[in-house]
Amino acid sequence: MSAPMISLESLTSRRPLDQLPVTAKSSGCTSSSCDVSTKPVDMDQAIWAKIKNHPCYSEEAHHYFARMHVAVAPACNIQCNYCNRKYDCANESRPGVVSEKLTPDQALRKVIAVANEVPQLSVLGVAGPGDACYDWKKTKETFKRIAGEIHDIKLCISTNGLALPDRVAELVDMNVDHVTITINMVDPEIGAKIYPWIFHHNRRYTGVEGARILHERQMLALEMLTARGILTKVNSVMIPGINDEHLIEVNKSVKQRGAFLHNVMPLISNPAHGTYYGLTGQRGPRAVELKALQDRLEGGAKLMRHCRQCRADAVGLLGDDRGQEFTLDKIPGEITYDPHKRETYREVVARERGDHATAKSEALEIVKAAGDGSFKVAVATKGGGRINEHFGHAREFQIYEASPKGITYVAHHKIEQYCLGGVGEEATLDGIIAALDGVDVVLCAKIGEFPKNRLMEAGVRATDAYGYDYIETAIGALYADKFGAEPQAATA
Amino acid sequence: MAFRIIASQCTQCGACEFECPSGAIRFKGEAYVIDPEKCTECKGSFETQQCAEVCPVPKTCVAAAAAI
Secondary structure (H helix, E strand, O other), X not given: OOOOOOOHHHHHOOOOHHHOOOOOOOOOOOOOOHHHHOOOOOOOHHHHHHXXXXXXXXXXXXXXXXXXXXXXXXXXXXXXXXXXXXXXXXXXOOOOOXXXXXXXXXXXXXXXXXXXXXXXXXXXXXXOOOOOOOOHHHHHHHHXXXXXXXXXXXXXXXEOOOOHHHOHHHHHHXXXXXXXXXXXXXXXXXXXXXXXXXXXXXXXXXXXXXXXXXXXXXXXXHHHHHHOOOEEEXXXXXXXXXXXOOHHHHHHHHHHOOOOEEEEEEOOOOHHHOOHHHHHOOOOOOHHHHHHHHHHHOOOOOEOOOOOOOOOOOEEOOOOXXXXXXXHHHOOOOOOOOOHHHHHHHHHHHHHHHXXXXXXXXXXXHHHHXXXXXXXXXXXXXXXXXXXXXXXXXXXXEEEEEEXXXXXXXXXXXXXXXXXXXXXXXXXXXXXXXXXXXOOEEEOOEOOHHHHHHHHHOOOEEEOOOOOOEHHHHHHHHHHHHHOOOOOOOOO | OOEEEOOOOOOOXXXXXXXXXXXXXXXXXXXXXXXXXXXXXOOOOOOOOHHHHHOOOOOOEEEHHHHO
């Protein structure tokens, strides 16, 4: 029996069907073991079952699945030096920023609107502004109502951890099996430089005393979650000169207590944001400093490298925020959930992922068989694990590194979109070239002669020869080309 | 005596509303407001005024006299 072939593009793209490019070549996947074959070899099956559709917890899943955050819990119980509670902005993409706060009822309508339109949606989170566990009534009400309508949606929260120990039992009850705690220190002396105050048991605590309470509550919460089998990710903000070295200690401590993933994020510090750090001139880390720290943490708690530091009301795939399409004024007062698109998408993805896993392992064989060398590749993609974005339309590049050790995802570099309204901006191109520093090859679905030549002059080869192929397939072929082994068509 | 919220500074986070032991705070227009009739300044309940203690913006939830 052959299932009707539905193009992944038709579901993920916002362009009309007749403007879509030809579907990628694919060997198809008839095996029912697709799911299993995408599981990383060193991962427990039970954990994989929990994270395989979660874009933030699984690097592999982030190509296929989307999350959305609803800003229903604006009240917070701590003050962080990197946060300014007065700041709202439509054009900024960073944590804590939100355009509209929602009541649980509005959140329900918004989630249904998104679920009907964005088939990749798999996860609903409450992630600020404010703290989901402190402003708990609204978080709980929101989760209950949404889980009642959309049964398969995964619920998750992001929290500072202070009120978290009081909520663990209810989180378990509500099937919330992903929690992110922001832990920036395990030493209250360092904590005092990050948190001016906390509000706990009806009073404000400042300085080391406040930081110590926060630290103790965070560790307790992490232990409680681990004991109950709730997957916990730890977010840490890397603040140069304050906790950068210390994060090595943090990584060890949280791994010891069962944290599943550690996400070290760069401090975002801009005077215009009006945060304490922004105003005092505390700088954020440079990309190389962040990567150097992440590299030093290898071998500790597993690191997350695909984080986009998204808005607290982000919607869609990581790196492609569609929040502005779903503001309250665009959502009808009465709305009914239609599971059709999400169900169809899941069937397509199950096939694609199996196919992608096969392509990946074939590419890996090629890389391992080739000579000794390493290179860096920048990919323009809009999801699905494929090279499917035009150079001029890309707003970020995903950076991969290939060496005999394998093909690994390193980071993403945000760029200004080169092509706006069909015209390329030369000044923008200079910025893109700067962002591609250290990259050997750029892979995209399409690129014009002019930017291609300009990149070549800067020592970067750009090609659309692998357009719509899987990312790893293309990297494998390029690697074999460059380092000696016979090129093979991995998806043939 | 009562406390009041400087509306132009308020971020509408609502923390004060659910910390208030007297039910004196509610959302009105663009900000939370404190009903002076109901506000007890937390006397008999807490040592400090909960609204001011939890407010994230300095000098936004203040003693009514000081705000004039």
